[in-house]
Amino acid sequence: MSGDRHDPAGDSGGGEPDADDKLVHLRPRRPCPTCGKPSTRKAYPFCSARCADVDLNRWLSGQFVIPGRALEDGDEEGA
Secondary structure, eight states, X not given: OTTOOOOTTSOOSSSSXXXXXXXXXXXXXXXXXXXXXXXXXXXXXXXXXHHXXXXXXXXXXXXXXXXXXXXXXXXXXXX
């Protein structure tokens, strides 16, 4: 059976599951948060290094902000 492909019925005839049946994906495929294309393993959760760089630039330029309470003139952090 050296040329056989995966049986579409899911039964390889030997009673053992195929290698694809044993494969467990730890991270689900999600759309890229920047462009919406499917993500890749190499650039997860993005589809490419370019989209990761675009996202980083948005954070560094202040387009994405984590909300918090407004500081008043008399407020000191770390005190």
